[in-house]
Amino acid sequence: MTTLNSKLMDLEELTLNAKQIQDDMLEEILRVNANTEYLRRFLHGSSDKKLFQKNVPLVSYEDVKPYIERVANGEPSHVISGEPITYFSLSSGTSGGKLKFFPTNNKYFENLAFIQALCSAIISKYIDGIKEGKVIKFMNTRPLSTTPSGLHAAPAFTGFLRSDCFKNRPSKCYTSPDEVILCFEDKQSMFCHLLCGLVQRATVVSMSAIFAFTLVQAIRFLETHWKELCANIRSGHVSDWITDLSCRESVSAILGGTNLELADVIEKECIHKSWEGIITRLWPNIKFIESISTGQMSQYVPILEFYSNKLPLISPLYGASEALFGVNVDPLCNPQDVSYTFIPTMSYFEFVPVDEGNNDEIVDLVDVKRGCSYEILVTNRFGLYRYRMGDILEVTGFYNSAPKFRFVRRKNVVLSVHVEATTEEDLVKALSRASHVIESSGLMLMGFTCYSDVSTVPGHYVIYWELKSRKTNGIVQLDNKVMVECCCVVEESFDIIYRRLRNRYDSIGALEIRVVDQGTFDSLMEYFISKGASSSQYKTPLCVNSPEVLSILEEKVVARFFSDKPPPLGYKHGNIGITMMHKNN
Incomplete structure (x- = not known):
């Protein structure tokens, strides 16, 4: 309880003094880094905030990539950092389509350990008894390059999992031993996570993964x-194909x-025709x-609710390879209402307004305004x-003086x-509406991605759907009328510019x-993992344009459906007709 209270007190102190902490954070960063090759040309050794805001440009990854590559290729860390660079963090390579790598050191892992402990304390404040139980946490590692x-x-x-911060963590709360967590082979790791979790089913109080996609994948596995x-x-023997020796021994x-x-x-639970509520039935x-079930992960919320009898679905934190946020x-x-309170010790944060009429004025963390987007x-x-995160x-709103962001x-x-310009938010909302329609056919939307097909005139949007029966091993039967309705519902959900271009012109x-x-x-994920992505951090890309990715998808297409009428210029949903279905044989 002392540790819980200590972390909650940290939260109060950090959010009450957000402005001063952020100013101190910037001063410390500039004092340590002002004489790096990168910053010296803008600051001339100064750590003055106003000079920083006036002279240091806003940059994208391509702007800083040459400096990062120089350090990776053997030049001293002070090309870009006054602190030693000891590790390069690879991004998932799925959000923006390209694998990126970022310089870091143990301080990042210390921040991650702190923010995870903070999340745990916050959850313990609302849910009793979680410290006495165990967590099935689906995580594994990739080989180091x-x-x-x-x-x-x-x-x-x-x-992080290979760092001292994880090895020396105060609580061993996971059902899986470290040998399973540190396993490189995805299938072996997943099997062992589930085996350990089932054996200890009576002690399990939560199920966890970085992203909601991984949990859905675990249930499918x-x-x-x-x-x-x-x-x-039943036999007390681990399957012979689990060849990772340390895994075998620890799980045995x-x-x-x-x-x-x-x-x-x-x-008895798994032979049921329906797996609705299977999580609560196997782990009582x-x-x-x-x-994390926000952003593009929100598409998996209905699936997890189905499998868990609508257990509380907690999105604990917001972070990235570049920095941790809140x-x-x-x-x-509710998952759709999640906001993240920024922790001012993680990095120095600035914000560029995206609303019209703001003249690109850059504001500090505590100066953002409720209801505005940045x-x-x-x-x-x-x-x-x-660095522009994108x-x-x-x-x-605000928690004390620290802003909360959706x-x-x-x-x-x-x-x-x-x-x-149809945004990620537009797509997720539209597909959420359409997934409610597909439920009438006893199906669940398990995943989607899309692209702009401009090979035809006029060009059109193509959305790839993977569907699954709500019954175990049930056959996916596609109702033409329902699928066409889904096409129309998606179009009706898009903005007025799309609907006008589709309708009038x-x-x-x-x-x-x-x-x-x-x-x-799953095949798509395996492709990205083969290119260096991590299964633990994997996010299905919402939009694709790579010929290799499109080829994987096209080989698996079994049916095609089109909206049969332009969407109305108003948002009201009308009656939907029927169009032709074409199958690839």
């Missing part, structure tokens, strides 16, 4: 492997010999699910100065075939939904 300078490079979370998992529990110790009764209990003492101080709020700039300790956030969208993830063709085979989005 080495830069020409000899420094390690891997996804940020891999670096369980659907295809539950019989083998039961066989392992947890398995602890034969357990016929437990295997029968699990089998579970209290909540923890994963925590959710209202963890039991693009975030990051200045950190490791070589990023006034994340658009809306201010929803994630709105990524800045550059848009669809367009003419002069319209015939500048945009009918929206198309292409249904793909089950497992297609």
Whole structure:
């Protein structure tokens, strides 16, 4: 309880003094970094805030990439950082379509450990008894690569899991031993996570992953492997294909010999035709699910609600490879209402208004205004100065003097075939409406992505859908009328510019939904992992244009549907007609 109170007191102190802490943070960053090669040409050794704001430019990744590459190739850290660079964090490579790597050191991992402990304290304030139980946390690592300078490079979370901050954590609350968490092989790691979690089912109080997608993937894996998992529990023997020796030994110790009764209990739940509520049925003492379910992850909220009997779904924190930002101080709020309170010790934050009429005036953290939207700039300790994250956030209020932000969208993830710009937020909202329609057919939307097809005249939007029956092993039967209605609902959800171009000027063709085979989005993930992405940090890209990615999708298309009429210029949803369905044989 002392640790809990201490962390909650930290939250109060940090948010009450946000302005002073941010000013001190910038002063410290500039004092340490002003004489780096990068900053010296703008600041001439000064750590003055006004000079920083006047002279240091706003930059994108391409602007700083040459400096990062120089350090990676063996030049001294002081090219960009006054502190030693000891590690390069790789981005997921799926949000913006390109893999990026960022210089960092142990301070990033210390910040992550602090912010995770803060999240845990906040959740404990609202939910009793979680410290006495265990967490099934689906996480694993990627192999470390080495830069020409000899420094390690891997996804940020891999670096954290291999750091002393994780190894020396005060609480061993996970159902899986560290050997499973540190396993490189995704399938072996997932199987062992589930096996350990099922064996300790009575102690499990929560299920967790970085992103909601990973939890959905875990349930799908369980659907295809539950019989083998039961066989392992029944025999007390780990499957022979688990070849990671440290994994085998540690999991065998947890398995602890034969357990016929437990295997029968699990089998009894898994043989049901419907897996609705399977999480609460397999883990009867579970209290909540923890994963990021905002932004593009919001598409998985209905799926997790189906599998968990609508357990509280907590989005604990907001972070990225570049920096950590904030925590959710209202963890039991609805997923669509999540906001993150920024923690002023994480980095120095500035904000560029995206609303019209603001003249691009850049404002400090405490000077943002409720109801306004901003693009975030990051200045950190490791070589990023006034870096444009590309994340658009809306201010929803304040916790003490620290603002609370709702994630709105990524800045550059848009669809367009003419002069319209359909944003990430537009897509997620439209697909959320359409997923409610598909539920009438007993189906669930398991994943989607899209692209602008300009090979036809006029160009049109193509959305790839992977669907699944709400019944275990149920056949996906596509109702033509329902699918066409989904196409129309999506179009009706877009803004007035899209609807006008589609309606009056015939500048945009009918929206198309292409249904793909089950497992297609797993194949997509495997492709990105083969290119260096981390399964723990993976996010299905909302928009794609890579020929390789489109080829993976196109090979799996089983049916195509088009909207059969232009959307009305008003938002009211009308009756929908029927159009032709074409199948790829």
